Amino acid sequence: AREVIEVLNEAVKYDFVRFYPGKSYRNLLVIDKDFSSGAYVPxxxxxxxxxxxxxxxxxxxxxxxxxxxxxxxxxxxxxxxxxxxxxxxxxxxxxxxxxxxxxxxxxxxxxxxxxxxxxxxxxxxxxxxxxxxxxxxxxxxxxxxxxxxxxxxxxxxxxxxxxxxxxxxxxxxxxxxxxxxxxxxxLQTPLIMYYLLAGGILDPSMFSRESMKIAFVVMLFVGAIISPDPSGLGMIVIALLLYLPFYIAVKLGEKAYYKRILQELVKEEEISVIKLKRGEHDGMQK
Incomplete structure (x- = not known):
């Protein structure tokens, strides 16, 4: 048994020195050879x-x-x-x-x-x-x-x-x-909402003032489920902590949505101008 303990102690020392060079490993010994101290604490x-x-x-x-x-x-x-x-x-x-x-x-x-x-x-x-x-x-x-x-x-x-x-x-x-x-x-919800809005999967008009009020009520229910606080204050704190990132994500998603729409309109306008110029050029050649 003592030989096994020596092997375990040396293994622990080796791993600790390899991952934490220069630090003491005395408190990581599995057990003393004379069994006088306690066992290894994970x-x-x-x-x-x-x-x-x-x-x-x-x-x-x-x-x-x-x-x-x-x-x-x-x-x-x-x-x-x-x-x-x-x-x-x-x-x-x-x-x-x-x-x-x-x-x-x-x-x-x-x-x-x-x-x-x-x-x-x-x-x-x-x-x-x-x-x-x-x-x-x-x-x-x-x-x-x-x-x-x-x-x-x-x-x-x-x-x-x-x-x-x-x-x-x-x-x-x-x-x-x-x-x-x-x-x-x-807290992954705000991230999902942002990319759904930015990608055009959701329309920003869905998130009106009334919809955001409903979202806050839903988060109050989530806070009530998560928090065991019977006073209700914990529920409100959790709801606010969830609503704030959600609100920011919706606003940023709306901004990214309209920016993408604007870029698409600009591209369409540029394509129309190029087609028009090509038509004029072809007409002049004829």
Missing amino acids: LISHFPSLIIQTVLPKQVGLFGRTYNVVIMPESPFETFQIILLSALLLGSIGASPIIAREVWAYLEPALYPHEKKMVKKLVVISVSLFLFGIWLAVYIVTPWTLRITLSIYPFFVPQGYEAIIRVSVSDVVTLTIELALALGVV
Whole structure:
């Protein structure tokens, strides 16, 4: 067994030095030869800790009263759920550029030069929007939602009583990861709308003031589904964060649509002038 552990330790050292030259690898040892210290800790196990530190406040206060927030596990099996969801989010972040590259490699041979330029921009913007949605969920939406939700507890604590607010680890991590993936996917909508308008597939007249109001109501429903905040504030924040890029994409798409129409009219006018000149030239020759 000790020989196996030595081999594992050397393998971990080799991989770490190869990918992170000049850095210490002492904390990455799988296990000591005398079995006196703990086991190897995978990288994914640090991710839930980072999420909790980022999104969960240590204390909440209201009306001058402060309460401590304590995280507690609810089940011995929730660790597997946390690790799987964390791996899903990290895998999505790490794989998004690779997926974009594979999509580009698949489409590139069938595209014209001007289409290649357009699709390349689309892929870059799509990955950027996905990563922005994850950042938005982890650093803004989830912390804000949890702080508001936990701040409701002091309303139910009578004067003179002390309370500790217990929070499930799996609930916090699951909420954060679900919000991150949901916002990352939903933020692809503005990009799709822009290219549908710019390509002439959708008519800008469809997006009147009344239509945009209906779109905002739809985004309120999406915010209500995504956000667990019972106060409704989280729903409004998510709806605004979704509506703003959507509105900008529609306006930019309208501009690109009319620009394309104008270019087509100019080309038609130029063709008409060329035909007219050719007709006059042929008439003079006859």
